[in-house]
Amino acid sequence: MKGSLVKTMLVMLSAITVLAIAGVVLYINLSGDDKKASGKLSADELVELSVTTEEIMTNLSDEGFAKVTFRIQVDNQKAKKELETRMFQIRNSIIYQLSGTQAEDLKGPEGIDKLEQDLQKTINGFLENGKVVRVFTTEKIVQ
Template sequence: MKNKLLMILLIILVSITLVGIVAVVIIDRNTGEGSAEKAPSIEEIVEASVEIPEVTTNLASGDFIRMAFTIQTDSKKAKKELEQRNFQVNNIIITELSEMKAEDLTGKNGKEKFQLTLKEKISHLMQDGKVEQVYITSSILQ
């Protein structure tokens, strides 16, 4: 009788342990490193980026500026849409710059603020994705 009781307890203990191990493995796979987003590689960034050719326009202060941009999107589909909306992007850039003074674009903080403004306005325009980052690739202020 003791052997039967001991055997039943041992089987129950092993069963509970196996169920626990399976549960831990399942939870780890669903919430662990496998589902965490990894940073995109440079190849993925380039594949999802659109180059905006140099834009020349007057600033509100009477100066003029030439700027070129690369806009990183979140997918190839968003890149394709952004390429088709190139004229709208140029319009956003020109209208934003026309309201700015030369002092607004001097220094790191001014450029970062302008990049953030462009990112928000262009993302709002997008339907098939969003803008991840706006890079200024060329800038001449005169």
């Protein structure tokens, strides 16, 4: 009887140990420490995964003009390389988007946010090796 009791206690202790180890492993993997999953990159990582457009100056639909520069962040190095290769398409998309926009639409944070989101969707349509995480407006002059 004592041998049976000892075996049962060892099996129970082993099961509790295995569950505890599994719990710790799951906690570590799902706790959000993964920087890319949480979207929190260091400044160096952000630079490594983004491309800056050249200054773009174009007419707006209401006879005004805009001069803009963007920094486009992607999710991996392959996407960055592809983005650099497709920069002519990106510039074309920006000019196309702005040519249908009025100066009033670009004023204030809402206008900038809408433009950035629209460009993100458009650029994601070009990419085959990743996706655009965010478009940052780094320079904007509208007249």
